[in-house]
Amino acid sequence: MLSRAKNPFFDHAEAEYFVAERNGAVAGRIAAIANRLHNEFHADRVGFFGFFETEDDQPVADALLDGAAAWLRGKGLDTMRGPASFSTNDESGVLVDGFDTPPVLMMPHNPPYYLTLLTRAGFARAKDLLVYQHGDSSGRTPPVPERLTRASELLCQRLGITLRPLRMKDFAAEVERVKVLYNKAWERNWGFVPMTDREIDHLAAQFKPVVVPDLVPFVEKDGEVIGFALALPDLNTFFRNNRSGRMFPAILKILWALKTHRVHRCRITLLGVLPEYRGKGIDAVLYHWIWTRGGAIGYGWGEAGWILEDNAAMNAGLVKMGFTVYKTYRLLDRPL
Incomplete structure (x- = not known):
């Protein structure tokens, strides 16, 4: 997936990978992602971060996020959004509730402290992504x-x-x-x-x-x-x-x-x-x-999602069929 030679995502995008080390041991990682196709489609200058993993340590998180931000600024981008690994077509969002249930296939999972680290680093909510469940x-x-x-x-x-x-x-x-x-x-x-x-x-x-x-x-x-x-x-x-x-x-x-x-x-x-x-x-x-x-x-059990928080028709339809929200993921933005 990370291979620039094998993943066709890189036909229209670039990425740089960073790790943070403490005393010779890896304490975190991040990818900075510049997706030309996204910016052409939306006529904006949004860069992304993804594959974000870190210890519960604000300086480590800040170092990772600031390193990714500097790389994105160098690409002429003005907003940093994530986590998305690599885009919203892939694993997206930081988990903000529903920590007591395991992740389903192709969905991210993280400890509760991730949102705190990102908020302290200056990120604000861009969009919530709702995930529903039904059955057993x-x-x-x-x-x-x-x-x-x-x-x-x-x-x-x-x-x-x-x-x-x-x-x-x-x-x-x-x-x-x-x-x-x-x-x-x-x-x-x-x-x-x-x-x-x-x-x-x-x-x-x-x-x-x-x-x-x-x-x-x-x-x-x-x-x-x-x-x-x-x-x-x-x-x-x-x-x-x-x-x-x-x-x-x-x-x-x-x-x-x-x-x-x-x-x-x-x-x-x-x-x-x-x-x-x-x-x-x-x-x-x-x-x-x-x-x-x-x-x-x-x-007998199914997960549906994610669904955009403001997709009123889809959310209402799922509730009407007996589905319930059991996880929320969040995409966050920070100016560059």
């Missing part, structure tokens, strides 16, 4: 509300839409369909950064071995994809128990668990609909699909 992780799927099932069926009939799972035998073509949809579906979101074709290809190659087709519904109208969702099995359950840190033979256990439906937790990572079809309830239809299809193969 025992494999017992909560019953799907009858009203949600009925509403989904009526919406499909009224809008003339159909849903289907990811076609693994047609995986390359499915990725091409996502490319057409992704940037259009998310471009109006605060902080959005477009993904290039190479970035989507890179991400798809990482997901392919562990993706569950029934957890990736596509919405079609007249044969064209107008929306999709991506829910991934929460493999962090296995990574936490892999004390050696080695992927082999752990990966074999993970693949077998997926095949035999012994993973009971998932994270709804993406859910998007083309702008002209928003506000019609298609997001609820996608959630209903994941709830019913995932529940049928043992997924």
Whole structure:
């Protein structure tokens, strides 16, 4: 991920990595990130910091943040935002509540003191990111509300839409369909950064071995994809128990668990609909699909998010379906 030669993020971005040492021992780390694509899209001069890890020590945190800030100023940027590792398409935000629960796949985690260190270093809230949960992780799927099932069926009939799972035998073509949809579906979101074709290809190659087709519904109208969702099995359950840190033979256990439906937790990572079809309830239809299809193969608990704090429609819809906020992440800004 950090390799400038292998990660297509660096086709349009630069990064510099810093570590802080005390008496010869590493006490913290940080990355300073200049993302040209972000600044072209938003017409601003925002730089980012990410991969932020530090001891509970203000001078160490200040040294890391000031080093990253100096590098970003040298790139002509005027605001420092983060943490984002590398962008809002990746792990984003500092955890500000929900410390008593473990992180789900591809979500960050940190001790409570991180927010204090960042606030004392002059950072202020830019945006909160809400994360929802529903169900339990025992494999017992909560019953799907009858009203949600009925509403989904009526919406499909009224809008003339159909849903289907990811076609693994047609995986390359499915990725091409996502490319057409992704940037259009998310471009109006605060902080959005477009993904290039190479970035989507890179991400798809990482997901392919562990993706569950029934957890990736596509919405079609007249044969064209107008929306999709991506829910991934929460493999962090296995990574936490892999004390050696080695992927082999752990990966074999993970693949077998997926095949035999012994993973009971998932994270709804993406859910998007083309702008002209928003506000019609298609997001609820996608959630209903994941709830019913995932529940049928043992997924009894799901995390949804993150969701922007001011995305009123999405937040209200999740609450209406019985989801509850259980974590909050925060992106922070500081002038350079």
